[in-house]
Amino acid sequence: MKAWQYMGDHAPIQVNEVPDPEPSPTQVIIDMRAAGLCHSDIMYMETGDRAMPFLPMTQGHENAGVISALGSEVTGFQVGDVVGVCPSGVQLPTGMFTPGGFADKLAADYRDLARVPEGLDLSLAALATDAGMTSYHAMIKVGEATAGMKVGVIGFGGLGQIGARAAVLAGAEVHVAETKEDVWPLAQAAGAVDCVRDADEWATVGGNPMAGGSFDLIVDYAGFDTTQKALTAIKRGGKVVQVGLGRPTFTIATSSILGKTIEGSLGGTVEDIEELYALMLKGEIRPAYEEIAFDRIGEGLDRLKAGKVTGRLVARFGDR
Incomplete structure (x- = not known):
């Protein structure tokens, strides 16, 4: 063969x-x-x-x-x-x-x-x-996206498009960060309420990583320079689920972890x-x-x- x-x-x-x-x-x-x-x-x-x-x-x-x-x-x-x-x-x-x-x-x-x-x-x-299982598991089983939550999706590619739609079906308010503006219409058709190029636009308290933002959950399907931005954008008690492995290592501000959760999801x-x-x-x-x-x-x-x-x-x- x-x-x-x-x-x-x-x-x-x-x-x-x-x-x-x-x-x-x-x-x-x-x-x-x-x-x-x-x-x-x-x-x-x-x-x-x-x-x-x-x-x-x-x-x-x-x-x-x-x-x-x-x-x-x-x-x-x-x-x-x-x-x-x-x-x-x-x-x-x-x-x-x-x-x-x-x-x-x-x-x-x-x-x-x-x-x-x-x-x-x-x-x-x-x-x-894989693309489906991994994205769905991260959003629904690890992230526990549910109705009433404000959810961020970083990366609207092969995985992010499925994770975002799963969160919409769960009743969450979904926001997408994606550098390729040509896929924004796809994100909006999937039910995302808005799209931004960069997740740092989600930081709502002057970019202070310790203060926290307004998101309950962010699932990072990219994993480039995005993890710190996700931690900054979630509120105290919020969670970042890391899926993407765009870079083998990344640095985050220690203070941005306090009162928050970051968890990896695989498969x-x-x-x-x-x-x-x-x-x-x-x-x-x-x-x-x-x-x-x-x-x-x-x-x-x-x-x-x-x-x-x-x-x-x-x-x-x-x-x-």
């Missing part, structure tokens, strides 16, 4: 012929139909020689397809079931520590499978397994994915995405790295 693989030494991803996977007792084999492209794919190529347990590595961790084979201990699933794969479950994340879904077939543990409801587009099913659960599937099937969450062909995955990652993607890129496999 064909697979897009990182070979090492920071080289671009490339297509190779590799053997078809065989399932372990607790794994299924999935004929791939859709795979999302993520900034984490780029990050792992940039640090992959020390982060990946072996090379070459087949990448791709946002995966959806049709089960074509079952391991001997698999229960609750059968050949022909349409599933998405949770990348933060029992099996180490595909495309990072085990072979991923930028390939014709994928081996995945059955306990990491989310059932795709009939009628849901498989591009949505794929992107919901989510199969249940998060299936809750998102239900919302997507009803049309409540409709993230922006663009479909590309399997043979354009390398080009798609280049576009993503250059910041030339709105929403999410999803590779479709068709009848491969």
Whole structure:
């Protein structure tokens, strides 16, 4: 079969012929139909020689397809079931520590499978397994966004668009900070009450990080120079949920933490994915995405790295 693989030494991803996977007792084999492209794919190529347990590595961790084979201990699933794969479950994340879904077939543990409801587009099913799950989990499960809260969303990209809409559906008053003004109409269509270019515009008390602002919750899906701005903008008793990893380190004013909470959020659960599937099937969450062909995955990652993607890129496999 064909697979897009990182070979090492920071080289671009490339297509190779590799053997078809065989399932372990607790794994299924999935004929791939859709795979999302993520900034984490780029990050792992940039640090992959020390982060990946072996090379070459087949990448791709946002995966959806049709089960074509079952391991001997698999229960609750059968050949022909349409599933998405949770990348933060029992099996180490595909495309990072085990072979991923930028390939014709994928081996995945059955306990990491989310059932795709009939009628849901498989591009949505794929992107919901990471971009969707991660953003939804951070906003709803960690941030506990609810009605009456004033919520800030930093970054309205592949993750932020889903997190923002989830907060709107929860009844929160949602504000968005996003440098790309061309996506502001998308944020407003999702229910955001306003948009700003920079989260420092949310500081309401003269920019004094100790005084606190007016936000109950801010979820930072960017992680560049944004964390301090989020801490400054939340009120005493408020929370900042950190998701984005735009920079490996950042500095914050010690005084800005007092009386506030900052918590990191990573991944989510199969249940998060299936809750998102239900919302997507009803049309409540409709993230922006663009479909590309399997043979354009390398080009798609280049576009993503250059910041030339709105929403999410999803590779479709068709009848491969």
